[in-house]
Amino acid sequence: MDIFKVLSRGTKPKKPSNATTGSSTSKAPLLPSAGARVNPQFFHDDVSGLTAARGKKRKRRKNAAAGADDDETAPADDDGDDASDIDFFAPPKPATTAATAPAQDEAEDKEQQAKKIKARLLDEDECRLIFKSHRLKFTVVAGGTAAAEEEEEEEPVRKKSKKKGDGKKDVEEGKKKKDDKMKQLFPQPLNKFGELRHIYGIAPALADNIARQGFRVPTEVQMGALPLLLRPSLALKKVKGEVVKVDEEQGIDFLGVAPTGSGKTISFLIPAIDRILRRRDENTEEHVLEAVVVAPTRELASQIVNEGRKLALGTGVRVVLMKRGITLVAEDPEHVEETEEADGQDKNEDEETEEEEDQESDQDSDADDKAKPRAPRGPAHVDILVTTPKTLLNFLSGEKVPSKNPKARKALPTVRSLILDEADVLLDPLFRKQTTALWNACTNPSLTLTCWSATMASSIETLITKHLSKRATRLSLPAPPPVLRLVVGLKDTAVPNVTHKLIYAATEQGKLLGLRNLLHPSGGDPSSSPLRPPFLVFTQTIERAQALFSELQYDIPASAGGGAARLAVLHSSLPDAARARIMARFRAGDVWVLITTDVLARGIDFAGVNGVVNYDVPGSAAAYVHRAGRTGRAGREGGVAVTFYTKEDIPFVRSVANVIAASERQAGGAGGEEGTVQKWLMDALPRVAKGDKRKLSVRGVEARRAGGKATIGTKGGIAYQH
Numbered sequence: 001m002d003i004f005k006v007l008s009r010g011t012k013p014k015k016p017s018n019a020t021t022g023s024s025t026s027k028a029p030l031l032p033s034a035g036a037r038v039n040p041q042f043f044h045d046d047v048s049g050l051t052a053a054r055g056k057k058r059k060r061r062k063n064a065a066a067g068a069d070d071d072e073t074a075p076a077d078d079d080g081d082d083a084s085d086i087d088f089f090a091p092p093k094p095a096t097t098a099a100t101a102p103a104q105d106e107a108e109d110k111e112q113q114a115k116k117i118k119a120r121l122l123d124e125d126e127c128r129l130i131f132k133s134h135r136l137k138f139t140v141v142a143g144g145t146a147a148a149e150e151e152e153e154e155e156p157v158r159k160k161s162k163k164k165g166d167g168k169k170d171v172e173e174g175k176k177k178k179d180d181k182m183k184q185l186f187p188q189p190l191n192k193f194g195e196l197r198h199i200y201g202i203a204p205a206l207a208d209n210i211a212r213q214g215f216r217v218p219t220e221v222q223m224g225a226l227p228l229l230l231r232p233s234l235a236l237k238k239v240k241g242e243v244v245k246v247d248e249e250q251g252i253d254f255l256g257v258a259p260t261g262s263g264k265t266i267s268f269l270i271p272a273i274d275r276i277l278r279r280r281d282e283n284t285e286e287h288v289l290e291a292v293v294v295a296p297t298r299e300l301a302s303q304i305v306n307e308g309r310k311l312a313l314g315t316g317v318r319v320v321l322m323k324r325g326i327t328l329v330a331e332d333p334e335h336v337e338e339t340e341e342a343d344g345q346d347k348n349e350d351e352e353t354e355e356e357e358d359q360e361s362d363q364d365s366d367a368d369d370k371a372k373p374r375a376p377r378g379p380a381h382v383d384i385l386v387t388t389p390k391t392l393l394n395f396l397s398g399e400k401v402p403s404k405n406p407k408a409r410k411a412l413p414t415v416r417s418l419i420l421d422e423a424d425v426l427l428d429p430l431f432r433k434q435t436t437a438l439w440n441a442c443t444n445p446s447l448t449l450t451c452w453s454a455t456m457a458s459s460i461e462t463l464i465t466k467h468l469s470k471r472a473t474r475l476s477l478p479a480p481p482p483v484l485r486l487v488v489g490l491k492d493t494a495v496p497n498v499t500h501k502l503i504y505a506a507t508e509q510g511k512l513l514g515l516r517n518l519l520h521p522s523g524g525d526p527s528s529s530p531l532r533p534p535f536l537v538f539t540q541t542i543e544r545a546q547a548l549f550s551e552l553q554y555d556i557p558a559s560a561g562g563g564a565a566r567l568a569v570l571h572s573s574l575p576d577a578a579r580a581r582i583m584a585r586f587r588a589g590d591v592w593v594l595i596t597t598d599v600l601a602r603g604i605d606f607a608g609v610n611g612v613v614n615y616d617v618p619g620s621a622a623a624y625v626h627r628a629g630r631t632g633r634a635g636r637e638g639g640v641a642v643t644f645y646t647k648e649d650i651p652f653v654r655s656v657a658n659v660i661a662a663s664e665r666q667a668g669g670a671g672g673e674e675g676t677v678q679k680w681l682m683d684a685l686p687r688v689a690k691g692d693k694r695k696l697s698v699r700g701v702e703a704r705r706a707g708g709k710a711t712i713g714t715k716g717g718i719a720y721q722h
């Protein structure tokens, strides 16, 4: 019996999950997400006036860009205004022209070039329409008093006014909307990758590397972030009214919140490489550590290094993964004056210690530290360093005997760009002390901070703005300019291009039965499963991942390769080399089912993952978003996220159900009564107090942490799907 079909009974066939692509899923509702990439953009709403504005732009360009007809560098389809147009990179101008031109010609060329660029910029209204169509929202996070703080305060006000029923709610909401509107910015969007070269002037080698990777259409986050991060004053040129003052050299502090798999990585790597190339003296081969990218896990850090190296090919920019034994050029300790302890962020340090240790062991283990000591080497040649917080902090604190005294840490005065990937987790109590310590070690007055994630709590935004102000005071710098925030999508965090399934499995045994039926629905080859391999299975703890791995060893028949070949488990207690081997086997398609913990929940990009199984329910809405977001990446269709829950998990389910409903709404589906989570279920699910939520997110289901329920076994069971 195909239990999955039984579980699926009554579930209406899904509409194509990515409303933007228009491709049909009617023949095979669960297409492998490894299929052809259709369009990496999530949103393409029909906004009235957009076509007219585009027509206007075309006309304006013809008139305005008198010199444009002699622009041999312009893409052939430059007048085609649809962002989804194929974008061919035009060949750069022959080098000989520039090399042999006399100085006067060069100056004229520059002037002509500036005119042409200006003619290509869109009016603010045109930008507004494009932003609306792609659901991009830029806001200024007011310096010091972050908009986030307002948001945080808004909730109690709303509740209070509801109780009183005095209409205050509407007033507050109206005021908030007005404020939001006032703070919204409409800078230049990136319509085509070719504009990076022709308008924003990135180096030809960098442009070639982007083209070589086959990126044709910029994703929403790239549309919004790249112009502003590359050339802020140009991007803001057509913004009317009171504009944020930006120093082109200095750059801006920036928060980017965009769905999983939407291309945030190159959104921060391209500006980082460009900045180095612009500053670099052409005649020098010298490498100066200019940018530090921080990621929560080693797997993510090495993935970023790979991406960075592909983009930096032939540019001379060196992207390096921070490892034990690497020496960096750093300043001696007395330059780091104050640290995170002075920020008053760690009041509950004692309470958090145990939790931190628990989770830390699953994010960035010490397994590697048992490796043989390496001989000290001279300073590494690095331009962009990618690191986990702990690895870099160990170096700054003195690797042999890491000092716990913050004043004994070295500083990194040459770093001008600090990039926090998965910033919300890096600034969550789990990593906060380490991350802020690294931030404090970057003492360059021109440091810019960019933070990226698919989820960003308002408390994290507040923390960022407060820390920026405190840093400025500490280093006697002028007050920091406002942080700009880009949000892609609707207000609710969601995974819009994935099909979500929520299954009540009553007991542990029910979950196991459910998973077995995903593995081999007809008792045979897993490739006939409705959830086609490869897929990821998430558990709550390392112990449970190991237990599930053992339990499923014989579930994959020899004819399909057997458990030893097709099944693997990855967690942070494994040594680095083993982790890397498993990642490579999974990426190569040799491993079909990878059992893991939240160590792989964030940022990891396996293009061909067809699905995610939450064998243990995730601890929070954000955790669900990141786990589910391992599939359906870069606009690929057919990704499925299956979540099992038992009666112990009931307190967790509401936040997961909310994300599922929001995802279906954002994908253009009905959500609610028509969606995966029906109203009766939503009404029945308990609301959880804020404090309990925090505990749930850190600890998970308490009973599953130790004792009998930490293990996994068989014996009867039943599962129902919603």
Ligand SMILES: Nc1ncnc2c1ncn2[C@@H]1O[C@H](COP(=O)(O)OP(=O)(O)OP(=O)(O)O)[C@@H](O)[C@H]1O
Pocket: 037, 040, 214, 215, 216, 217, 218, 219, 222, 258, 259, 260, 261, 262, 263, 264, 265, 266, 453, 454, 602, 603, 604, 605, 607, 629, 633, 634
């Ligand atoms: N413009 C584009 N067109 C097509 N593919 C793209 C584009 N930009 C990025 N990609 C690809 O999309 C995939 C996901 O990108 P990336 O890992 O940067 O996503 P992300 O937004 O950081 O996701 P997460 O929040 O999960 O970390 C990668 O394989 C990347 O190569």
